[in-house]
Every structure is written in C-alpha cells, then in structure tokens.
Amino acid sequence: MARVALDGMGGDFAPAAPVAGALLALNELDREHRVQLIGRVAILHDQLRAHLGGEFATLAAVADRLDIIDAADVIDMADRPSAALRGKPNSSMHVGLRLQAQGGSDAFVSAGNTGAQMAISTVVLRLHQGVARPAIATVFPTALQPIVVVDSGANVDCSAAELVQFARLGTAYAEAVLGRPNACIGLLSIGEEPEKGNAAVKEAHQALVASGLNFQGNIEGRDLPRGSSDRGPFDVVVCDGFTGNVVLKFYEAVAPMMIGLLRKHGADDTLIGAAFGHLDYTAYGGAPLLGVNGISIIAHGKSSARALKNAVKVAAQAAVSRLDAHIAERLGEHAGPEAVA
Amino acid sequence: MARVALDGMGGDFAPAAPVAGALLALNELDREHRVQLIGRVAILHDQLRAHLGGEFATLAAVADRLDIIDAADVIDMADRPSAALRGKPNSSMHVGLRLQAQGGSDAFVSAGNTGAQMAISTVVLRLHQGVARPAIATVFPTALQPIVVVDSGANVDCSAAELVQFARLGTAYAEAVLGRPNACIGLLSIGEEPEKGNAAVKEAHQALVASGLNFQGNIEGRDLPRGSSDRGPFDVVVCDGFTGNVVLKFYEAVAPMMIGLLRKHGADDTLIGAAFGHLDYTAYGGAPLLGVNGISIIAHGKSSARALKNAVKVAAQAAVSRLDAHIAERLGEHAGPEAVA
Numbered sequence: 001m002a003r004v005a006l007d008g009m010g011g012d013f014a015p016a017a018p019v020a021g022a023l024l025a026l027n028e029l030d031r032e033h034r035v036q037l038i039g040r041v042a043i044l045h046d047q048l049r050a051h052l053g054g055e056f057a058t059l060a061a062v063a064d065r066l067d068i069i070d071a072a073d074v075i076d077m078a079d080r081p082s083a084a085l086r087g088k089p090n091s092s093m094h095v096g097l098r099l100q101a102q103g104g105s106d107a108f109v110s111a112g113n114t115g116a117q118m119a120i121s122t123v124v125l126r127l128h129q130g131v132a133r134p135a136i137a138t139v140f141p142t143a144l145q146p147i148v149v150v151d152s153g154a155n156v157d158c159s160a161a162e163l164v165q166f167a168r169l170g171t172a173y174a175e176a177v178l179g180r181p182n183a184c185i186g187l188l189s190i191g192e193e194p195e196k197g198n199a200a201v202k203e204a205h206q207a208l209v210a211s212g213l214n215f216q217g218n219i220e221g222r223d224l225p226r227g228s229s230d231r232g233p234f235d236v237v238v239c240d241g242f243t244g245n246v247v248l249k250f251y252e253a254v255a256p257m258m259i260g261l262l263r264k265h266g267a268d269d270t271l272i273g274a275a276f277g278h279l280d281y282t283a284y285g286g287a288p289l290l291g292v293n294g295i296s297i298i299a300h301g302k303s304s305a306r307a308l309k310n311a312v313k314v315a316a317q318a319a320v321s322r323l324d325a326h327i328a329e330r331l332g333e334h335a336g337p338e339a340v341a
Numbered sequence: 342m343a344r345v346a347l348d349g350m351g352g353d354f355a356p357a358a359p360v361a362g363a364l365l366a367l368n369e370l371d372r373e374h375r376v377q378l379i380g381r382v383a384i385l386h387d388q389l390r391a392h393l394g395g396e397f398a399t400l401a402a403v404a405d406r407l408d409i410i411d412a413a414d415v416i417d418m419a420d421r422p423s424a425a426l427r428g429k430p431n432s433s434m435h436v437g438l439r440l441q442a443q444g445g446s447d448a449f450v451s452a453g454n455t456g457a458q459m460a461i462s463t464v465v466l467r468l469h470q471g472v473a474r475p476a477i478a479t480v481f482p483t484a485l486q487p488i489v490v491v492d493s494g495a496n497v498d499c500s501a502a503e504l505v506q507f508a509r510l511g512t513a514y515a516e517a518v519l520g521r522p523n524a525c526i527g528l529l530s531i532g533e534e535p536e537k538g539n540a541a542v543k544e545a546h547q548a549l550v551a552s553g554l555n556f557q558g559n560i561e562g563r564d565l566p567r568g569s570s571d572r573g574p575f576d577v578v579v580c581d582g583f584t585g586n587v588v589l590k591f592y593e594a595v596a597p598m599m600i601g602l603l604r605k606h607g608a609d610d611t612l613i614g615a616a617f618g619h620l621d622y623t624a625y626g627g628a629p630l631l632g633v634n635g636i637s638i639i640a641h642g643k644s645s646a647r648a649l650k651n652a653v654k655v656a657a658q659a660a661v662s663r664l665d666a667h668i669a670e671r672l673g674e675h676a677g678p679e680a681v682a
Contacts (some may be wrong), residue, residue: 119540143598153531156539190494190586198497198583221590225598242539245531247591249562254592256483257566258599261616267608299481 010112021308351453364650
C-alpha cells in the first residue's frame, strides 16, 4: 500500500492537471493505493467537482481513495528557493513532505518550482548519511530500453567523489524502480579509454573501478540514444548536473524538431506515433530527487494530467519497492567518504 | 586563389576517399583553386589512375589542378599525438602543414588522427598571440540555419577566460566562413538567467557582457536543435570541450537512431531525405582548428569522398575569406589576458 501526496498547486497547468492526474492514476493503480492532493481545499474541491461532473464522470468511484489536504501557502514558479523554504511554511510542498516525514504519507510528487522542491525536500526529509546534496535522476528513453541519468541538473560543479555517489544512488533507483538487478553503470565522457575526460571524470573512473559497483567504463554521447555502448547495454549514466541538464534538454527538443520536419514533408501521425511513441518523456512521469530520506519526485513544469498520472505511478512503485531502504543499503555498503585517487 | 593540402593517408577510408574527394572538390571549385594531395606518391598515383580509369573518367580534366606531394611517414589512428609529432617528422600532416607555414599552401585538411593533427598544427603553424591552446569549431545543422559550436572537444577543463576566447574565435569563423556579419553568440548553460551555470560559465557570462562581442546571453540545450533561443537566432555556441563533445556525438547518433525507427515502421527514403537531408553533418565537411596561425581543418575519421570534398571546399572558402587575418583582428581587439570578474 502506498499513499502518494501530489502537489495540487504546482506546475504550469495546476490545479486542473494535478486533479485530473490524481483521478487517472487512481483508476490505473491497484485499489490499496491512495492519492493525497495537497493545496487550497476550496480550489481543489471545485476542480474535483468540475472534473467528476464532466469528462471524468466514469471515474467517480475512484474518488473515495482521494484525500484532499489543506495547504494555505502557494509557491510561485518565480519564487527563490530560500524564500519559498522560509517564507511559505504552509505551502503544499511543506505540508506534503512534512506528512511523509511524520509517517502519514509515503511519497511526494510536484510539477512546481524545482529549486523550492529540492530545498524543502532536503530540509524536511533530510539527507541520507554521507550525502552532501541530493541529485536528480531522470529516466531517458532510448532505442533499447529506458536508462537513468544522474545527475540531471541539481549539482553543476561535481567532484569525483560526488560522481561516485551518483553511481550508488542511480544503481539503487534502477534496481528498485526500473527492476534492473545488478544495474550496469556508464560514466559519460568524451572517449571510452579511462584516460579520456575532464579531471573529475578521470578520477571518478578509477574510483568506480574500485567501488564494487557494476561499472562498465566510460560511455560517449553517441551511446546515449541507443542505451548501449560497444561493451553492451547500460542502465545508469553518471555525469555532472551541468552536462546532464544540457543533454536532457537537448534530447527533449530534438525529437519534436525532427517530428516537425516530418510533418512539414507530409508524414502522417500514425507513422510518427508508431516510430517514436516510446520516446515520449511523459511516459516516465517524473525525476526522483535521490539522496533525501524519503521519496520526492520532480515532475516537469509543463506536465499534463497524463504525465502527472505517470509520476504518481512512479512514486507508488518507488514506495512499494522501498527505494529509500534500498538507497540506505547501497550507501551503507560504503563506509566513510568516497575514496578517490 | 587557394591551394588546399589534403592528407591522402588519413581517415578510415584513405587513400581512396581523399583521392576521390580531391577530384570531386576540383570539379566543383572555381578553376583558380588547386588541391595538393599529400602522402606516399606511389600509392596516391595508383589510386588516381584507378579512379580516372573508372568511375571518375569524366573528371580527367580537373586532374591538372591536382598536385601530388610526397610524405614518407604514415600516422596511424592509434598513434599517440606526441609520438606522431616527434617520431614521424615526414608524415603527410607534417609535410602539408610545413608547406603552409613556408607559404607554399593555404590550408590543410585531414581525416586522420585528430590528436596528432592538433599537436602538429600547433607546433608547425604556431598559435596566435594570446592563445594558450587551439579549439575545435564544429558546424552543427539546426532547423533554422547551421551554427558553430566552440569548443567541441579540444579543451575539457576550461576557465572563464578560455570560454571568452572561444567566443572571439567562433565569431571570426562565423563571419569569415559562414558569412554572418556581427555573429551572435550564445553561452551554453542550464538556464537563461546570468546566475545559472557552473562556476566557469557564470564568470564567462559577466566577461562576455563586457567583451564588446555580440553576446545574446545564456542558451540552453533545448535551443540547440532550432538554432534559436527565446531571444532570437544565434550563430556561435560557446561551451567547454567536454560538454561540446558529448552534445555533438549525441546529435550525430540521435538522427540515425530516429531514421532507423522510421524505416522500421515503413517510412520511405524520399520522405526521410526531404525532411532530414539538411541535417547531414557531412555537408559541412570539417571542423576547423581555431587559434593556430593558419588553416587546419579536422574531418571526421569516417569521412566519405563526399565529406572530404566538402571539407576541401570549406578550406578553400576559409583561405579566400582570409579567416586567419580575421581571427588575428578579432583577437587583437582585445589587449592582454581576458578580464574576468
């Protein structure tokens, strides 16, 4: 059983998209799971009534597994993380995450202000022992199978020790949530040889060889779209958050650009859907914030109801598979600060 | 008039591809241009005879603008740059670049060992005053128009001052070779705000604002495929060589992956060619090594005859437009080491 708290006020299409996403998720999840919609109660009740009175009338039965929980403050997309953290103590993020810290919820999902979610998750849930800052893990569709990229934007200047920690966090996520036992790690670099890369990457390569993790070696940009290098498939890609963010935003944009060119030259939607349907990032719903003591899933600001439905399902899966305990175990295999050359 | 030296021994498909590429280039270039094919004379003469006796019989007339110049040593793709530089003083790279340094040639093109080409170009041509290391500029097709990415692999750990220098070098290239007066620069980062990015990027942002260059501000990964940000189109993308290399290799691989998916689902080659023909990287032929005192163009190791033809045309264009003088001028606008905050 999982109780997933969903931020009803966060994201470009809130509150409509979270309310619809909650109903769609409950309709697909097993009956023991619940969704806790957090935000201004009057607004959320109005939205729910409107949805159930119209397009979602057939889903009325699932609404008994939906709890609406009040949060007086609303965080704006433009709020500075520190201002949201200290100035809006009754925001939907604070309320949802505090509920989890107190044992009344199992996971939190938001499409709102990412910086605020990182800051509030870190303070309210706290970090696993030995983790200095959380990392964002993004699931990335490939020609072969989805892979996890850690870090995809939380940490821009990374040491070799941090890169090794991303490998431990990503391994735990791939194992617990993607169902990849003994997940294989690739270190993103500019050549497959260990001596290729920037200073942090070269040092991390040596530390990963000695880490006891299932480390394949360096991978290159060309290996990302196929999810495999010449040495075989990988499950986790380790990189600093600057490189990860640039590559992910590029990937999100290059497929629509190519689809636009195809449409302009007369391709029909059936072909486009058949060829590229599985490359849709909304299918993976959200990016977990790894390293916090609990489950906090970051959804895209532009998340549709369908994307949020998938994010809630990912959150339920993370809770049921005990992602958090898995991470504690993976981090606990290693005592003390990461040994780097 | 330009005399372009082409490495006859470098690349996965040498010597056939360089010999055919030289003939194709001469056929398309104005009659005042010449190609100097550098390598083992006997091998190159045999190849030339075979080509002119067969597939290229109609191009016999252009062969009078082709010079074959002997180079006894051959650099292997696996040779270490330092070993190639010192141990093979009569390689095709040494001979071609020395000819340029002595005034007997105007540009050099090779599809051979990139590290060796960088090392030998730096030593033989020397660097422009104030340049610590050369940078690789790659022309990158977008939905709008081609852009130049500097650096795309030569410098992995970059200071803010180096990033600003890449902006000066890229501007000169875009102006002289791509014909973009007052070329507009975007700094690759993880958000459009000046305070987003890693330490070097944030510092470079401030220095670029004060540089006198046409600096648009930060751009993001999502802006690359369309060649434009919310602030408008850009001509030059500045980034460290680690990020640049990862993104370019990713881009080279993602288009073929998507084309493969389309073919699998029954798309025909007419549609694919019409939609994506202009995204073909071989159309841009080669990546200039910027910062050296002269013209040295790096072609892809897998270059076909057609790709090398285009690289020779780019080299001729760079020579005719006096890229080198343009770079000296752009660097000279700025006296002394780059001022960074």
